Amino acid sequence: MPSAHQDPAIAAARLAEMVEARTVEGLSHEKIAARFGVSRERVRQRLRYAAKVQRDAERRERAEEAAGAFGAPPAADEIPDLLPPSLVGDHPPTTLRLALxxxxxxxxxxxxAWTAAAAVALSKLPPREADEWRGVFASTRDGWRSAYEDEPDPLAALPRAEECP
Incomplete structure (x- = not known):
């Protein structure tokens, strides 16, 4: 019979059991170590790894959701029409502002404009950084839209700090 070290499916199943023992049953690292016949340090390592995998999956899911907010990327010949390549810089918000x-x-x-401008603003970035900026742009899209459509700033109606008692 293959050991957990040899078979990734067995290792994944054991990890899932450890995570369940910790999260569902609320067992301590010591009790999990005793149940699986491994050291407490190994349990800590495996649970930290599981948490990292979960965070990475959630980050990818958020990036995919944010990417959906941009629609289909523009055609290659449409991008230079929007903003000359010489103006595409290393600061994505500035490039987005210029392209919009x-x-x-x-x-x-x-x-x-949003679809094309976002593609232009992210075009020179490495994939991971582009994903992060894509999420930032998606979360601030309503503000960009208000500015684009010349809508009044909703915060402008609030009193200034010096006007507050």
Missing amino acids: AAGRASGRSFEE
């Missing part, structure tokens, strides 16, 4: 301004000046709707 160009889209607005050309009469595009926010939706059309």
